[in-house]
Amino acid sequence: MDLSVNIGTLKLKNPVMTASGTFGYGEEYSEFVDLNRLGAVVVKGISLKPMQGNPPPRICETSCGMLNAIGLQNVGLAYFLKHKLPFMRRYDTKLVVNVLGNSIGEYAKISEALDDAGVDAIELNVSCPNVKKGGILFGTDVKMLARLITKVRAGVKQAVLITKLSPNVSDIKKFAKTAEDCGSDAISLINSIPGMAIDIQTKRPKLKNVIGGLSGPAIKPIAVRMVYEAGKAVKIPIIGMGGIMNAEDALEFLIAGATAVAVGTANFIKPAVTIEIIDGLKDYVEKQGIEKISSITGSINAG
Amino acid sequence: MDLSVNIGTLKLKNPVMTASGTFGYGEEYSEFVDLNRLGAVVVKGISLKPMQGNPPPRICETSCGMLNAIGLQNVGLAYFLKHKLPFMRRYDTKLVVNVLGNSIGEYAKISEALDDAGVDAIELNVSCPNVKKGGILFGTDVKMLARLITKVRAGVKQAVLITKLSPNVSDIKKFAKTAEDCGSDAISLINSIPGMAIDIQTKRPKLKNVIGGLSGPAIKPIAVRMVYEAGKAVKIPIIGMGGIMNAEDALEFLIAGATAVAVGTANFIKPAVTIEIIDGLKDYVEKQGIEKISSITGSINAG
Amino acid sequence: MSRYYTAIVTGNVPVNKNHYLLSLRTPPETVKPLPGQFFMLEAGKGHDPLLKRAFSLFRITADGFQVLYRIRGKGTAAIKGLKPGDQLDVLGPLGNHYPAPQTGRIPVVIAGGIGIASVFSLIEKLAKKAYVFYGARTKDELLMLNELGTLSRELHISTDDGSAGSRGTIVKALEDFFAGNAELSAKGVLYSCGPMPMLRGVAGVASEKSLKAYVSLEEHMACGIGACLGCAVGVKEGRPGAGKKGMKTVYKKVCKDGPVFASEDIVW
Amino acid sequence: MSRYYTAIVTGNVPVNKNHYLLSLRTPPETVKPLPGQFFMLEAGKGHDPLLKRAFSLFRITADGFQVLYRIRGKGTAAIKGLKPGDQLDVLGPLGNHYPAPQTGRIPVVIAGGIGIASVFSLIEKLAKKAYVFYGARTKDELLMLNELGTLSRELHISTDDGSAGSRGTIVKALEDFFAGNAELSAKGVLYSCGPMPMLRGVAGVASEKSLKAYVSLEEHMACGIGACLGCAVGVKEGRPGAGKKGMKTVYKKVCKDGPVFASEDIVW
């Protein structure tokens, strides 16, 4: 029974990753999760300079979901390389760094530095719903996206390049294909979906930033659909995410077309949920007599 | 205390409408709801010819939501005019007919016939996520949308023209503006969002049609955000919907920028929910000492 | 006469490991349910579970009615948590009902698994006139056997594993019984509720013997009252006199046109 | 020593109309909480409510700890439904704690409303050494008065409507008391938990008297362990020696850098 999967040249011991921004820099969860057991750890988005993030309130709960407008608060590239990267290096798991820039040049610069530092994979966040500049602009414009990926691709030698697509588009297939054509080794989706909530007593938005990203079980049907659609458009592996709370949810993504999955919001609710999911996947493939979990990918019977 | 609102030239006695496809042809709920009390009844989408709809299973529940792929089963224009319209005419409420065509010509033809028959308003459904032709194509392409509305507008004399926008776009403002520019008297949003779910035991999609529309509380944050964004782009009234379960939810939409709201999935759970919402709105404006409910529209304090 | 009201839970007790009997007190002036009809019951006060759940009338009581249910997912788990005194939103009775047997016809009721819930009140109404065939996977899943014994003309039991009654499917038991009973083969009228393969089998028996069979179907439901069109089932419809050739499939609503259908009409 | 485990509910009783006391038995080998720390508790088994809810350590017990909570929305409503014997997912203790008073300093504890939950174990620990000021809207909302009377050096009560103790805010009561007490004005150290306007008032008193004040803050939380960056609070940070000019606002995490902050650091 083989749980391993390949994301480009990267071999994960199992398909379970963490979703960027929901697992800190790995450290925060090391008390609750044996990081060595994870397929990969994806850390919080890194920008060239440290970012302050948005003023509070930054999160609020919605029906079966949550909104966040963290505003990509992060320690910045230099600090990350010096103080955060060494911690994760001690673990026998793959390290993926999520990258956010304000310009193509910035994306390229950060990516090259991370590549030089030897991170296993770089995930281009072109879909952050709550920073004004950068991010989502690239995510909703195929031409911009093509230019961005092509430029970053040219500079990244070792690391596997993942493009994290925005769900905020009419036709995800076009964006998936663009990522593939421009040299992405894999795509990941979905990022949180722009949403908002209002306190009817004060008439104020529940988030100071007004709009934030919706994540959690509420968005799972949308995420599964997008993974399914993207899977029909590209041959590169897909990392599926959005509302995964347990092994059953993870399997839905794999069957829809994902090669690996990332767990986000669920970490907040059950810090050790990733381990539960890995155990649950093992159980499923055993019970179903499946030899390689990678054979489930895209096995949906939609006839 | 005045609960009435205007949608173009149409004066509703209160802002609470039903959402198309969730209230049958009005008849089905007449046992549970005093239809005279509603702001308006929006009936199931009508096409030129009767439609069979999709094979079952057509619906499934998701976390705080449901997927449907009814496939616009409906009795067709002729039957509607002869057998369904007369029933609703007996009530002192406004009647809105949701329209779906396979071509611009079809949309125009149906709309003109309904206009001639004296319906109060026509809602162009350019956003149905689960029919193959028509619908969503217009909803995700501004040029097509412009052509469609311009053509229909030219033929509709009496009825108020509402365009129901697709949520499946990167920038709802563009589509809202297009609708306004081409002569829509109002816009309504959001339609259900394309989604899917898979049975991991059988590996079959839970809907025979594979993809269906996600509705219910799960999508409310996305819907409120889109109403807010659209409201900043246009001056015509907005009918907000998506996950409204109670008066508080309805108020969120009004504060975000809607002039009226439509209640969909909630009717299935509480057949008389529309009346509860009207009573709740009355309560709120009384407690807050608001004279005209229309003054709440867009009153969000996002500073 | 209302079909949408708040009922009070008067009992909610396990019948066996996985099945519960829910007793509800209904307000005065509510519509009296008929055998084969069903109710949509609120499943939890929050938004997850969201939709109401469909349950057949099990039995009418002095102050309301009862529902016999099997724990399946989050909705039935929520309903299991109800305690006497709790309030519950009820929509119903809904749908059509089992038609009474025509004069001279001998009623045969076939139930599989939790399908017994739907036909129980029919059996009760037929007051010892019905031949009852009741199958389950195993002995522990057979419910209400004492009551059924009393209410039936004859009670035939089968289990897949042979732990009670005859071993094998209930359709097999039915076929065997028909084989030895010419009167039934000529004058029977069949009523059935249970899993699809069983209903298909019953339809087969009926068609072979040219008997009328009424089957109660299940489909996922949202509204329960014919508004959402979610509960479609394919039904054959023909122009009168056009014969088999003129038949086409149309979608009917299980909640409103059913749940009871003539088996010959169904696109199996 | 674990901070993430399943606890067993041993009690969940109303303290008054809207407040409950939840008692949990924790497994052996769990980290012992300190006054001011908090826990993230599972709120229902489903996905709605979704996130865990934050509650302060109220009191350590022989076999675990207690939480004193006010019913607010759907999360606390779900927790209210817990019965003895139920299992509950617990993450904690989390965050920092109230620092012990430096030698010679006289502890003054100020609580507003449900803020009493957070400082109760501190008062207990300070064993009759603390002056306690406790305010609520009305008499019925004052909790644990007997215990507080026993545990405090002096207990001062106020209510907005004057139904118990002095009429007005607890900050007013605090100011009045300080006005007549030179020793406290010189040697007090303040600990406070309650609504923002009250904390701001306490911070004002402290700053006027140049006393140290520790305030426990609340912010919406998702993870509780510093990973999501959701619970930001603006804090002044300066280069050492750069003075007021060199100050800038940075965001700290209430869950990890707090919930207890020195009031002078907060951007009020």
Ligand SMILES: Cc1cc2nc3c(=O)[nH]c(=O)nc-3n(C[C@H](O)[C@H](O)[C@H](O)COP(=O)(O)OP(=O)(O)OC[C@H]3O[C@@H](n4cnc5c(N)ncnc54)[C@H](O)[C@@H]3O)c2cc1C
């Ligand atoms: C007309 C009718 C009468 C019924 N009578 C009974 C009865 O008397 N006793 C009984 O135990 N069960 C009965 N059922 C089945 C019952 O409705 C389902 O077992 C129940 O809805 C499962 O809900 P859940 O949340 O526990 O399961 P889940 O599997 O978690 O449900 C998920 C969704 O699927 C729907 N669903 C799942 N199974 C069914 C099903 N078999 N039929 C329709 N919808 C389903 C649910 O309503 C829900 O929306 C009846 C169904 C119908 C349509």
Ligand SMILES: Cc1cc2nc3c(=O)[nH]c(=O)nc-3n(C[C@H](O)[C@H](O)[C@H](O)COP(=O)(O)OP(=O)(O)OC[C@H]3O[C@@H](n4cnc5c(N)ncnc54)[C@H](O)[C@@H]3O)c2cc1C
């Ligand atoms: C460090 C800390 C300690 C706390 N200690 C206690 C305590 O001992 N006793 C007590 O009764 N309450 C305490 N609270 C407040 C408690 O967390 C909220 O009352 C509770 O989360 C409300 O949940 P709800 O679902 O009932 O309310 P809802 O209003 O429905 O909650 C909606 C969302 O907002 C969040 N939320 C609402 N109010 C607050 C709040 N004041 N602080 C943080 N998040 C909030 C909820 O967690 C939830 O995610 C504490 C909060 C924090 C941050």
Ligand SMILES: Cc1cc2nc3c(=O)[nH]c(=O)nc-3n(C[C@H](O)[C@H](O)[C@H](O)COP(=O)(O)O)c2cc1C
């Ligand atoms: C608090 C929070 C912070 C996030 N930060 C990032 C981020 O920095 N970069 C990124 O690409 N995605 C970020 N995301 C999105 C998640 O990685 C993920 O795509 C999304 O939450 C959907 O998955 P989920 O439903 O399992 O949470 C964040 C999500 C949350 C909830």
Ligand SMILES: Cc1cc2nc3c(=O)[nH]c(=O)nc-3n(C[C@H](O)[C@H](O)[C@H](O)COP(=O)(O)O)c2cc1C
């Ligand atoms: C079963 C079902 C059928 C629907 N049919 C239509 C339709 O025919 N035309 C249309 O414009 N929208 C249709 N809708 C979308 C609703 O009108 C509404 O836009 C959507 O459900 C979001 O609102 P809600 O979350 O309150 O349900 C349908 C929705 C449901 C659930």
Ligand code: FES
């Ligand atoms: S359940 Fe809605 S039409 Fe049958």
Ligand code: FES
């Ligand atoms: S709650 Fe997640 S960082 Fe504080």
